[in-house]
Amino acid sequence: MMMKKSLIRALLTATLISSPVLASAQNEEAKAVETSDAWIRFTPGTTPMAGYFTLNNASDRTITITSAESADFGQVMMHQTINNNGQMSMQHMGEGLELKAGESLSFNPGGMHLMLMQRQRPLSPGDHVSVTLNLADGAPISVEFEVKPISYEGP
Numbered sequence: 001m002m003m004k005k006s007l008i009r010a011l012l013t014a015t016l017i018s019s020p021v022l023a024s025a026q027n028e029e030a031k032a033v034e035t036s037d038a039w040i041r042f043t044p045g046t047t048p049m050a051g052y053f054t055l056n057n058a059s060d061r062t063i064t065i066t067s068a069e070s071a072d073f074g075q076v077m078m079h080q081t082i083n084n085n086g087q088m089s090m091q092h093m094g095e096g097l098e099l100k101a102g103e104s105l106s107f108n109p110g111g112m113h114l115m116l117m118q119r120q121r122p123l124s125p126g127d128h129v130s131v132t133l134n135l136a137d138g139a140p141i142s143v144e145f146e147v148k149p150i151s152y153e154g155p
């Protein structure tokens with residue numbers, strides 16, 4: 001009986017420790033911002049790659065993403081694809097991306113994307129890349145991306 005109880009307690013503790021909610025409990029802002037469907041479209045060689053994901057601000061206040069960075073890339077920028085009469089170009093999004101309370105935002109092919117430049121190690125489809133989103137007010141948010149084949153169209 002005693003052994004059973006302690007086993008259950010150990011299992012409960014293990015579950016709690018691995019919970020992402022508790023892991024970010026020290027950081028209310030990160031806890032309230034959810035990211036999902038994070039993927040990177042693979043490109044060969046040293047060509048920059050684009051990263052896509054969805055952000056959901058479940059908190060009760062506006063957050064501002066000021067920049068993004070990754071140990072696997074020399075530079076990460078937030079870009080917006082612009083379609084000017086069929087002429088596609090990209091624009092740096094500047095100093096801050098604001099997300100109001102309760103708002104969701106998707107980075108998608110043809111729209112906003114993370115421009116991942118100067119890769120620091122060889123990457124292949126199936127690899128995982130961690131990107132940090134820096135906030136104007138609050139601790140940074142870490143997002144795990146999966147590298148997908150060139151032909152991948154999105155989740």
Ligand SMILES: [Cu+2]
Binds near residue numbers: 080113
């Ligand atoms: Cu770009």
